[in-house]
Amino acid sequence: MTEQGIGAAVARREDRRFVTGQGHYTDDINRRGQTHACFVRSPHAHATLNGVDTAAARAMPGVRGIFIGEDMAEVGPLICGWAITDVNGEPHRAPPHPALAIGKVNFVGDAVAVVIADTLEQAKDAAAAVDVDYGILGAVVDPATAAPDGQIQIHETAPGNLSYEWAIGDQAAIDAAFEGAAHVTSLEFTNNRLVPNAMEPRACIAEYEDGTGDYTLYLTSQNPHVHRLVMSAFHGLAPEHKLRVVAPDVGGGFGSKIFIYAEEVVLTWASRHIGRPIKWTAERTESFLTDCHGRDHVTKAELALDGDGKFLAMRVNTIANMGAYLSTFASAVPTYLYATLLAGQYTTGGIYCNVKAVFTNTVPVDAYRGAGRPEAAYVVERLVEAAAAETGRDPAELRKTNFVPTDAFPYETPVIMQYDCGDFAGSMDQALDLAGYSGFQARKAESKAGGKLRGVGFSSYIEACGVAPSAAAGSLGAGVGLWESANIRFNPTGNVQLFTGCHSHGQGHETAYAQIVADKLGVPYEQVDVIHGDSAKVPFGMGTYGSRSAAVGGSAIVKAADKVIEKGRKIAAHALEASEDDIEFAGGNFTVTGTDKAMNIAEVAFTAYVPHNYPEGLEPGLDETAFYDPLNFSFPAGTHICEVEVDPETGSVSIERYAAVDDFGVLINPLIVEGQVHGGIGQGVGQAMLEQAVYDNDGQLISGSYMDYTMPRADDVPNYDVGFNGVPSPLNPLGVKGCGEAGAIAAPAAVMNAVHDALSDVGVGHIEMPATPLRVWQAIQDAAA
C-alpha cells in the first residue's frame, strides 16, 4: 500500500467543489434559449381521462407548447427490463406505461400533460389552466387486498391486479420438514413503504440541435448509458449515437435515479418539437409523488427448528406492492434480490418462498437502497430473534449454532446463491465486543431503576451485491448485461485519465478509483483524474447501483491497468534492450530482473506517444479499455447490534448504542467505507423508527412532504460504532465486497429486534415498523389492558 493507494483513508478530492458551492448539479446548469416544463399531474389515484382541454392554457403568455399522451403516440411506453416467469409458466404482466397518460390515470402524480413556456412561472400558471375531465374510479390501495376476485381492475392486461406469482423452493419438501419440527416460529408483518428522498430532486434538461440532429440530455441519473440505451432502443427517441446523456454532479440516488422516468422521455421528445432546450426540476412534493418508492411487502414467515435449535426449514409468503406500473427493475426486487437471500448466514435445510406481485393505484415501487435484501434480512433476522425468545435461547448463541461455518465455503444455499467466503462467527464475536454486550444486563437494570425499558437486538445479515454476472442475470430474466467498463488513458506527459462506466453520486469514486489506479500503476495519486457520467466521454457502462462500483467497476479498472502494464512491458523491454520475460513491474517501474536498468511508467507513456525508438509492429499510445463481467455476486455480511431504551410513559424509543461489524473484504478507502456504513444505518434506522409512505383509501399520499414524512434528523440517530472483519473475496481481483447498502439492510432488523426485546418486558409481542412513539405507547397500553 502506498500512502494514497488501496487501503488509505484519503480525504475526498471531490469535497472542495461541494464545500465551496462549486458543484454542478443538473439544476445548476442553464442552456442558452432554455424553456421550462411543468407537468399537469393527476390529482386522482384512478380515473378515466375523458378529455384534456388545453385551449386556454395555450393562449397564456410565454407558452411554447402543450402536449398530451396522444401527441406522443409514436414514443414507446416506459418498460420493465427484467422479465419474471409466473408459476404458471407465463411471463409477468407488465401493462404499458405511457410517459403521458392515454385514456386513464393510475396513480396520483401520473403525468397527463406537459406545458412548456419561457419561464417556469409561465409554465406553472399555464399548467394550472389546463382543464382535465376525469371520470373518477375507485382506487386499489392496500396490497394485501389488491388481488382477490371482484376487485377494481387497474389494467385490462393484468387480471386480478396480479403482475405475477413467483415461487422458489420445493414446497412439498418444506411442508414436510415443518411437520417434523420441534418448534415453529411464525410471524406476520409488513415491510413499510419508503420514499428514497435523495436530497437533490430529480431534474433534466433536454436539448436538440437541428444542425446536427444531436440530442443532449442532462439528467439526474445513476446510469447515463442505461438511460441512453433504453431511451433509444425502447422509446425510439433518437439513435444511440445521436443521444448524449450527461449525469453531472448528482445529489444522491439510493436507487431512485436508476430508472427511466416519464419526465426525461417527454422532455427529450419535446425538445425537438419546441426547438429550444427544456428544463424540468422536481419540486419535493413532485418527488414524493413520482420518484419510485421502496419496500412495501406484506409477509407471513415461518421458521422450523429441531430440538437443538438447528434451523430445519423456512417458509415465506409475501405480497409485494408494485404500485401502478412495473418500473424499470421492479420485478427483480421482490424475487431474485429477495428470496435468494432468505438463507441469511445460516445452514437452514430448505426454503420455500412464494411472492405475489400486485398492482395498486400508487406510485410505482422499485429498487431503494438494498432493494429486496433489507426485506429478506428483516424476515430472517426477525424470525431468528423471535425463535430465540420463544425457545429461551440466547439470540447470539442461536445464531452461532446455525451459522455457515468458515470451512464450508464456497457454500451453496437452498435458494440458488453460492456464498464465496465469510467469517460469520468472527464478526459476531467482534460485534459483541464492540457493543459491550457483556455489560447489557447491568445497563438494563439501570434503565429499569429509572423507569425505562431497555432492549438489545441483533441483525446478522448477508446480502448479495456487485450486480451481477451477466449470464446468471440473463438466465433469471434480466434484459441487460451487468458488466462494467474502464478506460485508462495515459497522456504523453505521464498523467492519467480514468474513464469509468460507473457513476458517483456521493460514493467518492473520483477519490477511490484514483487510489486504485495509483496503486496498480504506481502513478502519483494527484496525477490520476477520474471521469464519469457523460456518455460522450466514457465507454459504455452500466452505472452505479447494487453496491457494484468497487467489485465490478473497480475490477474493470484493475483489468485495464493490467493491459497497460502488459503493453508497457513490451515498450520497456525494447527500450532497455531486454527480453519481455525479464521485465518486472512494481511501484511504477519497469525493471530488468536482476539489474538496475529501469524505466518508470511515465517514461514508458512518453515513449508510447513519441515512438521514435519503439518495438516494431506495436501500436503507439498507452490507452487501454477493459470490460469486466463478474464471476459471482459479492456477499458482504456482518452483525449489527442495537441497544434501545424505551420510555413507557411516552412510547419514545432512543437508540443508546449501535455497533456494526461488517465484512467488506478489502477496503479501498476506509474513510469512505465507514461513511457508507453510517449512511446506510441512518436510512435503516429511518425505516425502523420514523419513515412510512402513507396512502389513504382514495389513494392520496398523505405523507407527501417533509412536513408529513418523517425523515431522520440529526437528533433522531445515534453515533455508530463501526468495525470491520474483512475476508477478501477470492472472486474479484481487488478482494472487495460492496459496502453501499449493508447498513440499510442490517439496521431495520437490529433496531426492531431491540425494540421487541425491550417491550417484551411489558408483554408486547409484536410491533410494526416504523416504531413511532404513538405505536409503541399504544402497544404498551394494549398489552396492559
Next chain:
Amino acid sequence: MTVSVSLTVNGEAVSADVEPRTLLVQMLRENLDLTGTHVGCDTSQCGACVVHVDGESVKACTVLAVQAEGADVKTIEGVADGDTLHPMQQAFHENHGLQCGFCTPGMIMSALDLVKNNPAPSEKEIREWLEGNLCRCTGYHNIVKSIDAGAAAMRG
C-alpha cells in the same frame, strides 16, 4: 411586473429586477448565478438553502427577494478566504462530513451560525441545532464530527 432589489452578497453590491413573488434563493441562483445555495424541498424543512442574512442563518426559500432589500447576505461561495478553505469547510473535508454534497452548503452555513453563538457546542447541541437541516447520505455521524472539529479549529 418586476421590482428592483439591491443588496450586498458576499461583500459585493448587487441588484436585480425580479418578480415580487421571487424568493431570495431564486434570485441568488437565477439572477446572481450563485448556484451553491440549493433547493431540496418546498416546505422550508431541508435546509439546503441556508444562507446568512445580516449575520443570521436563514432559509433562503422562505424569504422573498424583496425582503432582503439592503441586507448583507453571505452564501457558501463567500465562506472561503480566497483559495483557503474556512476551518469549517476544511473540517467537513477532513472528517468526510459530506457525500453527495447537496445538503453541504446549508449544513456549513447553519453550522457557522451555531458556532458564532456557541463556540463549543456539545454533541447534543449540534444534533439539536441541525434539526432544520436534512442529509440523506451520511447518517449525520460525520457531519456532527465535522462541526465539532470545525468549532474547535475556529476556537484556535
